[in-house]
Amino acid sequence: MTKRSATTSNYSRRDALRMVGIGGIAGLIAPNLLGKPVLARTSPAKPTGRVIVGLGQEPTVFNPLMVHIEVDDGVHFSVFDALFRVDPQGVIQPNLAVEVPNQKNGGISEDGLKWRIRLRDDVRWHDGKPFSAEDVKFTLELITNPNFRSWRTAGHALVRDITVVSPTEISWRMEEAFAPYLSFLTETFIVPKHILEKEANPNNAAFNQAPVGTGAFKWGQRVAGDHLELVANTDYFGEGPHIEKLVFKYIPDLTVLYTQFKSGDVDLVGQPYITPDHYGEAKALPNRVVTLVPRPSFESFYLNLERPQFKELAVREALYAAIDKESIIQGLYYGVPTPTETFMPRQSLYFNPNLPLHEFNLNRARQILDKAGWLPGKDGVRAKDGVRLSFTNSTTSGDPLREQVQQFLQQTFEQLGAEMKISNLPAAVMWGDFWVQSQFDSVIVGSTYLIGADPDVTNRLHSRSIPAKGGRGSNNAQYSNPEVDALLEKGARSFDPEVRRSIYHRVQELVRRDLPFLPLYQSNAVQGNKKGISGVLPNGNTRTESWNALAWYWAS
Amino acid sequence: MPGFLLNRLSQSIVLLVIVSIIGFTVLNLMPGGPLAQFGLDPGMTQKDLERLSEQLGLNRPLWIQYLDWAWRLVQGDWGHSYRDGSSVLAVISRHLLATLLLMGTSTALAIAIGSWIGIRGATHRYSLFDYCATVGAMVALSVPTFWFGLIGIYIFTLKLGWVPAGNMYAIGDGSVLDYLHHLILPSLVLSLVHVAIWSRYMRTATLDALTQDFVKTARAKGVSERRILLKHVVGNALLPMITLAGVQLPSLLTGALVTETVFTWPGMGRLFLDSLGYSDYPVVMGLLIFSAILVVLGNLIADIVVAVVDPRIRLS
Numbered sequence: 001m002t003k004r005s006a007t008t009s010n011y012s013r014r015d016a017l018r019m020v021g022i023g024g025i026a027g028l029i030a031p032n033l034l035g036k037p038v039l040a041r042t043s044p045a046k047p048t049g050r051v052i053v054g055l056g057q058e059p060t061v062f063n064p065l066m067v068h069i070e071v072d073d074g075v076h077f078s079v080f081d082a083l084f085r086v087d088p089q090g091v092i093q094p095n096l097a098v099e100v101p102n103q104k105n106g107g108i109s110e111d112g113l114k115w116r117i118r119l120r121d122d123v124r125w126h127d128g129k130p131f132s133a134e135d136v137k138f139t140l141e142l143i144t145n146p147n148f149r150s151w152r153t154a155g156h157a158l159v160r161d162i163t164v165v166s167p168t169e170i171s172w173r174m175e176e177a178f179a180p181y182l183s184f185l186t187e188t189f190i191v192p193k194h195i196l197e198k199e200a201n202p203n204n205a206a207f208n209q210a211p212v213g214t215g216a217f218k219w220g221q222r223v224a225g226d227h228l229e230l231v232a233n234t235d236y237f238g239e240g241p242h243i244e245k246l247v248f249k250y251i252p253d254l255t256v257l258y259t260q261f262k263s264g265d266v267d268l269v270g271q272p273y274i275t276p277d278h279y280g281e282a283k284a285l286p287n288r289v290v291t292l293v294p295r296p297s298f299e300s301f302y303l304n305l306e307r308p309q310f311k312e313l314a315v316r317e318a319l320y321a322a323i324d325k326e327s328i329i330q331g332l333y334y335g336v337p338t339p340t341e342t343f344m345p346r347q348s349l350y351f352n353p354n355l356p357l358h359e360f361n362l363n364r365a366r367q368i369l370d371k372a373g374w375l376p377g378k379d380g381v382r383a384k385d386g387v388r389l390s391f392t393n394s395t396t397s398g399d400p401l402r403e404q405v406q407q408f409l410q411q412t413f414e415q416l417g418a419e420m421k422i423s424n425l426p427a428a429v430m431w432g433d434f435w436v437q438s439q440f441d442s443v444i445v446g447s448t449y450l451i452g453a454d455p456d457v458t459n460r461l462h463s464r465s466i467p468a469k470g471g472r473g474s475n476n477a478q479y480s481n482p483e484v485d486a487l488l489e490k491g492a493r494s495f496d497p498e499v500r501r502s503i504y505h506r507v508q509e510l511v512r513r514d515l516p517f518l519p520l521y522q523s524n525a526v527q528g529n530k531k532g533i534s535g536v537l538p539n540g541n542t543r544t545e546s547w548n549a550l551a552w553y554w555a556s
Numbered sequence: 557m558p559g560f561l562l563n564r565l566s567q568s569i570v571l572l573v574i575v576s577i578i579g580f581t582v583l584n585l586m587p588g589g590p591l592a593q594f595g596l597d598p599g600m601t602q603k604d605l606e607r608l609s610e611q612l613g614l615n616r617p618l619w620i621q622y623l624d625w626a627w628r629l630v631q632g633d634w635g636h637s638y639r640d641g642s643s644v645l646a647v648i649s650r651h652l653l654a655t656l657l658l659m660g661t662s663t664a665l666a667i668a669i670g671s672w673i674g675i676r677g678a679t680h681r682y683s684l685f686d687y688c689a690t691v692g693a694m695v696a697l698s699v700p701t702f703w704f705g706l707i708g709i710y711i712f713t714l715k716l717g718w719v720p721a722g723n724m725y726a727i728g729d730g731s732v733l734d735y736l737h738h739l740i741l742p743s744l745v746l747s748l749v750h751v752a753i754w755s756r757y758m759r760t761a762t763l764d765a766l767t768q769d770f771v772k773t774a775r776a777k778g779v780s781e782r783r784i785l786l787k788h789v790v791g792n793a794l795l796p797m798i799t800l801a802g803v804q805l806p807s808l809l810t811g812a813l814v815t816e817t818v819f820t821w822p823g824m825g826r827l828f829l830d831s832l833g834y835s836d837y838p839v840v841m842g843l844l845i846f847s848a849i850l851v852v853l854g855n856l857i858a859d860i861v862v863a864v865v866d867p868r869i870r871l872s
Contacts (some may be wrong), residue, residue, distance in 0.1 A: 006836075050727075050728065052727060058637045058830065060605070060637075060640040061639065061640050063641075066641070067594065067600075067608060069593065069594075071617060100713075146607075147611070149608060149611050149612075149641075150598070151599075151601055151604075152597075152599040152601075152604060153601075153604055153607070154600075154601050154604070155597060155602070167785045184599070187599075198640070203636075203641050204636055204642070204643075205641075206639045208640065208641050208642075223650075223822060224647070224650035224822065225650065225651050225654070225823065225826055225827055225830075226654075226723070226724060226820070226822035227727055229727070245728075247727055249723075249727065249820075250822075251722075251818070252817050252820065252826060252829075252830070253817050253818055253820070254724060255706065256706075256709070256721065256818060256819075256820060258724075259709060259713075259714065259721050260721050260722065260820075262714070263713055263714060263720075263721045265720065265721060265722075265723065300790060426587070426588075427588070427592070428586060428587045428588020428589070428592045428835075429587040429588060431588070431592050431595040431596060432587055432588050432589075432592055432595070435595065436595065445596075447596045447598070448596075448598050449598060450598065451598050451599040452599075459598060459601070460598070467602060471603060472602045472603060473601065473602070474598075474602075497566030
């Protein structure tokens with residue numbers, strides 16, 4: 001959170017008044033008053049104005065613990081608070097907790113098993129009831145309630161013996177040391193015990209349609225299929241909110257979403273943002289700020305390593321060298337995405353900037369294959385030991401940009417002597433067994449590897465996570481490297497960011513060397529807002545543009 | 557009359573059962589299912605997906621799922637949305653008024669304008685007006701509605717700035733005038749197709765009526781052309797239109813898929829598309845049954861009205 005990490009001392013009038021009200025030193029040491037973000041310097045004295053965020057999908061799930069999609073996150077971040085927040089630099093900051101626990105401050109025991117969290121004492125639910133450790137306990141228990149349709153249970157399932165030490169302190173034991181859990185807790189919003197404990201069936205509770213949180217915005221009203229309105233919580237314990245109303249407007253057609261941004265009906269374009277084909281035009285719009293914002297999603301030419309064509313590293317290296325990334329990005333993607341060599345988003349603390357850079361070089365690609373014994377056959381397609389260098393490539397049908405990429409690659413691969421057949425499938429088929437059980441040769445896929453901001457990618461790259469071999473993760477490339485396995489296990493147990501940094505740098509090096517997937521690019525969102533809105537701070541470590549709506553305000 | 561109604565009711569029940577079985581089967585045959593959208597979520601494990609599948613009852617055999625659903629429906633329980641857990645009837649009722657407003661306006665416009673064009677086209681057959689109307693109707697029927705919608709937004713919103721670019725009302729306003737302002741473009745675009753249909757039907761029906769013996773008789777008796785048209789021709793030509801209106805009645809409440817999407821109108825058509833996209837089976841099935849009931853009702857009402865209006869027809 002910028003508001004706590006920033007060190008400037010330019011207090012707004014509102015803060016000054018608040019400090020006078022609280023009086024003296026007690027007020028000074030409250031973490032939210034220790035600093036104000038530079039951007040909020042001229043925020044209004046009381047919440048004023050309204051911001052309309054346009055979204056391409058409709059938020060419908062307002063119980064933040066229930067299974068939901070990305071677009072619901074904006075509402076959750078505004079209405080609720082988690083114990084921690086992750087800032088744009090990937091650093092975890094306290095939110096409902098007073099501090100981030102670690103092994104140095106004793107919040108996490110040396111063996112990583114015992115956790116103790118101290119909570120703020122000045123937080124109230126929107127209905128005026130005080131927030132306490134009981135709410136945290138209730139939340140963590142609800143997530144693993146077998147009758148509750150909860151979202152992610154990874155990490156939470158390891159929590160045992162939750163104890164409320166006092167209203168402002170809670171502790172628990174972990175079944176095994178699991179460092180990523182801290183990051184999972186940044187996306188685990190705390191729900192009120194006093195409301196939900198009365199519900200016989202939490203899946204259909206009235207709360208789910210009119211949530212009560214501790215966040216900077218209270219539930220206002222919802223017009224289903226159209227928009228929902230949140231109103232400022234003037235008793236919020238932290239900085240903000242500075243706007244009186246936050247509106248999420250649902251606009252299903254992406255061209256219309258952009259048009260309404262252009263016409264001024266929408267103040268800020270949220271997910272799925274402005275389409276790349278409108279980027280050039282949008283940049284030139286008067287009184288609009290249009291920026292490229294890094295998203296965690298990573299696009300790759302993803303290989304099934306159990307296919308005989310791809311088993312040999314030389315083949316993967318040659319194919320990679322034959323990909324003209326620059327032409328794809330500039331020519332087909334309007335220059336929007338950023339080329340990358342790794343699955344780790346570049347805004348992450350753990351991004352390795354020293355990986356070897358890809359170079360498009362068809363001659364080198366040919367040499368690699370020649371040297372490895374993959375020689376052209378009569379039909380022009382290379383082969384070795386009876387295996388032809390021929391494979392299919394699939395992606396979600398109806399995605400014209402990806403289909404163009406496929407055709408482009410098909411042509412370059414042909415010059416190399418590799419035959420690529422295109423076989424696209426509807427999304428629902430593609431991401432079913434075809435993907436999960438590794439029934440593909442190769443796919444073009446864009447997906448996020450990290451959960452929250454944690455660098456742990458066990459689920460994606462550990463050999464234990466291959467569903468086609470009975471594993472429980474999503475290592476669908478069937479990548480297996482004992483050194484990577486060992487590093488991932490060590491990384492998940494380690495709580496020291498510096499130790500973990502070197503571990504995950506090495507993982508990225510190994511994966512870049514082994515090429516289980518050919519890295520293409522990291523996605524950027526074309527985000528746009530009206531010029532007058534200040535405080536909009538993109539955060540690629542969250543899934544939503546509205547993670548800090550509490551800091552937004554209209555510059556007068 | 558009671559015998560007729562009873563007969564119709566039993567037919568309707570059979571129809572609803574067939575519709576629901578087909579709908580349920582087709583829906584469940586679609587690959588992927590409600591959990592596919594979470595397949596790429598890095599935090600959701602295979603275990604989470606299996607747990608959800610069990611909680612939603614998706615791991616049971618299809619026929620058991622169907623019987624369970626049907627039995628609940630008979631008892632008045634339409635089920636709960638997979639997406640947000642609210643009851644299906646609540647979800648439907650949240651979208652009903654928006655659709656009624658849009659469809660009601662556009663249908664009223666379409667009937668008025670379409671009938672007028674149809675009658676005038678028939679009485680001035682092969683005139684310039686008739687040719688223009690025919691060509692216009694062909695264009696309106698063959699060009700997709702979303703294209704008219706987007707062109708409408710481009711011209712009347714972005715270039716001229718006369719009407720808003722969609723939405724049912726401006727957030728924070730919501731006065732009657734504001735609603736009307738927002739209603740203009742979508743209802744005109746939507747009525748375009750309906751005007752085309754109505755005018756074609758009306759033209760044919762009027763032409764048909766014009767050649768009837770009673771028209772000739774009236775002319776022979778020296779009745780004025782105006783009176784012939786209004787009393788004898790239009791009255792008779794409107795009879796088949798009642799049936800057409802009956803067929804169109806359900807769309808008043810089920811909405812327009814494309815137009816509602818282009819104009820961000822929060823109606824039933826968009827609800828259907830969205831629910832289909834999320835594989836929200838209970839809501840899709842609810843909408844299907846709801847539309848089927850409306851179709852049955854629409855036809856029934858049309859039959860009764862025709863019988864009441866036309867003394868030659870008796871219900872038995």
